[in-house]
Amino acid sequence: MVCQQGRGGEKWDAPDMLMAMGQRKVGMNGLFHFNVMLSTDPVFGGDGYPLLIQTGETWHGQPLVDRQHPHDLFSELSVSYAYALSKKADVFVYLGYPGEPALGPVTFMHRPSGQFLPDAPVGHHWEDATHITFGVATLGIRYAPFKLEGSSFTGREPDERRYDFDKPRFNSWSSRLSFNPNDNWSLQVSHGFIKSPEELRPEEDVHRTTVSATFVQTLGSKDYFAATGLWGLNKTAGQGGSNAVLLEGTLRVDRWALYARYEWVAKSLEELNLEGAVYGAPDRLFGLNTATLGAAYDLLHIGHLVVAGGGQMRMSKPPAVLQGLYGKTPFGGELYLHIFPGRM
Numbered sequence: 001m002v003c004q005q006g007r008g009g010e011k012w013d014a015p016d017m018l019m020a021m022g023q024r025k026v027g028m029n030g031l032f033h034f035n036v037m038l039s040t041d042p043v044f045g046g047d048g049y050p051l052l053i054q055t056g057e058t059w060h061g062q063p064l065v066d067r068q069h070p071h072d073l074f075s076e077l078s079v080s081y082a083y084a085l086s087k088k089a090d091v092f093v094y095l096g097y098p099g100e101p102a103l104g105p106v107t108f109m110h111r112p113s114g115q116f117l118p119d120a121p122v123g124h125h126w127e128d129a130t131h132i133t134f135g136v137a138t139l140g141i142r143y144a145p146f147k148l149e150g151s152s153f154t155g156r157e158p159d160e161r162r163y164d165f166d167k168p169r170f171n172s173w174s175s176r177l178s179f180n181p182n183d184n185w186s187l188q189v190s191h192g193f194i195k196s197p198e199e200l201r202p203e204e205d206v207h208r209t210t211v212s213a214t215f216v217q218t219l220g221s222k223d224y225f226a227a228t229g230l231w232g233l234n235k236t237a238g239q240g241g242s243n244a245v246l247l248e249g250t251l252r253v254d255r256w257a258l259y260a261r262y263e264w265v266a267k268s269l270e271e272l273n274l275e276g277a278v279y280g281a282p283d284r285l286f287g288l289n290t291a292t293l294g295a296a297y298d299l300l301h302i303g304h305l306v307v308a309g310g311g312q313m314r315m316s317k318p319p320a321v322l323q324g325l326y327g328k329t330p331f332g333g334e335l336y337l338h339i340f341p342g343r344m
Contacts (some may be wrong), residue, residue: 007052007065007066007325007326008050008052008066008330008332009050009066009067010050011045011049011050013044013045013049014040014044015039015041015044015049015068015070015071015118016039016040016041017037017038017039017071017075017109018037018038018039018341019035019036019037019038019076020035020036020037021033021034021035021036022034026081029083029084029085030081030082030083030084031081031082031083031084032079032080032081033079033080033081033082034078034079034080035076035077035078035079035096035099036076036077037074037075037076037077038073038074038075039070039071039072039073039075040073041070041071041072041162042070042071042072042073042162042163044070045070046059046060046070046160046162047059047064047067047069047070048064048067048068048069048070049067049068049119050066050067050068050332051066051067051068051119051120051122052066052122052290052314052316052326052330052332053066053122053265053267053272053288053290053316053318053326054066054067054068054120054122054124055122055125055267055271055272055273056069056124056125056129056157056198057069057157057158057160057198057199058159058160058199058200059160060160061200062273063200063273065271065272065273068119068120068124070162071132071158071162072098072132072158072162072163073162073163074098074165075098075132076096076098076099076100076131076132077096077097077098077099078094078095078096078097078098078099078100078136079094079095079096080092080093080094080095081093088143088144089141089142089143089144090141090142091139091140091141091142092139092140092141092142093137093138093139093140094136094137094138094140095136095137095138096133096135096136097134097135097136097165097168098132098133098134098135098136098158098165098166099133099135099136099153100130100131100132100133100136101130101133101136101138101151101152101153101172101174101192102138102140102149102150102151102174102175102176102190103130103151103174103176103190103191103192103208103210104127104128104130104131104176104188104190104208104210104212104232105127105128105188105210105212105214105228105230106128106214107128107131108120108121108124108128111214111226111228111248112214112216112224112226112250113214113216113226113227113228113248113249113250113259114228114248114250114259114261115250116250116257116259116294116296116308116310116338117248117250117259117261117292117294117312118310118312118334118336118338119292119314119334121246121248121261121263122263122265122288122290123230123232123244123245123246123263123265125197125234126208126210126232126233126234126242126243126244126265127210127212127230127232127244127246128210129157130153130174130192130194132158133153133154134154134156134158134165134166134167134168135153135154135168135169135170136151136152136153136154137151137152137153137170138150138151145179145180145181145182146177146178146179147176147177147178147179147180148175148176148177148178149175149176149178150173150174150175151173151174151175151176151192152170152172152173153170153172153173153174154166154167154168154169154170154171154172155169155171155172155193155194155195155196155197155205155206156169156195156196156197156199157197157198157199159199169195171195171196172192172193172194172195173192173193174190174191174192174193174208175190175191175192176188176189176190177189177190183216184215184216184217185213185214185215186213186214186216187212187213187214188210188211188212189209189210189211190209190210191207191208191209191210192207192208193205193206193207194206194207194208201270204236204237205236205237206234206235206236207234207235207236208232208233208234208235209232209233209235210230210231210232210233211230211231212228212229212230212231213228213229214226214227214228215227215228219252219253222252223252223253223254224252225249225250225251225252226249226250226252227247227248227249227250228246228247228248228249229246229247230244230245230246230247231243231244231245231246232244232246239268239283240283240285242266242267242268242285243264243265243266244263244264244265244266245263245264245265246261246262246263247261247262247263248260248261248262249261255297255298256295256296256297256298257295257296257297257308257310258294258295259292259293259294259295259296259312260291260292260293260294261291261292262289262290262291262292263289263290263291264287264288264289265287265288265290266285266286266287266288267285267286267288268282268283268284268285268286269281269282269283269284269286270282270283272286272322274325278321279321279322286318286319286321286322287319288316288317288318288319289316289317290314290315290316290317291314291315291316292312292313292314293312293313293314294310294311294312294313294334295310295311295312296308296309296310296338297309297310304341305339305340305341306339306340307337307338307339307340308337308338308339308340309335309336309337309338310335310336310337310338311333311334311335311336312333312334313331313332313333314331314332314333314334315329315330315331315332316329316330316331317329318330
């Protein structure tokens with residue numbers, strides 16, 4: 001349950017992702033791989049769950065503000081093929097409907113630093129929101145620790161009909177350079193042109209740039225510390241750039257997981273669905289701060305199945321002009337059960 005002041009709310013919910021994957025060698029140098037990711041998020045309501053200062057997508061033709069949108073039933077159906085040119089180099093192709101283009105870091109629920117946090121980042125649509133895209137084609141090449149990828153994909157965010165397949169358009173593009181110098185570090189820089197991502201603002205295209213670094217240090221057979229630093233920039237024609245910064249970390253020790261996330265995001269009045277002389281021009285940007293601190297404990301281990309119970313507190317700091325809506329330091333609390341099936 002989430003409980004927040006002002007424009008917030010509360011709800012019992014069950015955000016979930018079920019992912020299956022498999023791979024098979026093809027000849028001496030080839031590898032075929034597939035991913036399937038499903039979500040029952042839409043069953044619990046098309047308006048998602050309360051999440052203060054979150055924005056993106058729509059419900060009943062209205063922008064979703066202070067709520068995290070649900071994911072589609074079919075969140076990924078993809079195949080890929082890689083061919084090894086040598087021990088150091090390979091080439092690959094990836095096709096998804098839906099799938100994830102080469103733009104941004106590993107999305108939030110798959111990052112070791114963020115997988116215990118039950119909520120999406122409030123800068124999701126600055127950083128990794130393209131992870132569910134209806135129509136993706138990617139070509140790439142890897143040489144030693146470097147990987148270069150290019151994608152053509154559909155720019156529009158998934159629509160409100162969460163059980164169907166949106167029309168593939170292939171009207172957007174992205175490129176990403178990754179560098180993995182050792183087993184501990186993963187770095188990436190990416191840029192993309194996203195054609196008309198928002199249904200309510202079809203004339204608005206976005207140029208998105210992201211830079212991220214992820215660090216993972218094992219602390220025994222199962223324990224680890226993981227941290228991610230991430231910057232995202234959205235630019236639209238006629239407006240200044242809008243930035244987002246994220247820092248998150250997780251310490252996993254025995255049955256415990258301790259985690260934290262800090263974000264700073266610049267969002268416009270239009271993004272927050274606000275208007276009026278008291279706030280200023282629609283493209284005025286507000287710097288929004290939010291911090292989350294939480295812990296989870298493994299309650300049950302049944303074979304490879306893990307059931308963890310956890311809780312977290314979340315606090316935001318809106319600028320003075322928005323405190324009439326949100327309060328000076330709005331906060332939220334959440335209790336949850338986290339269920340992890342067997343892992344690869």
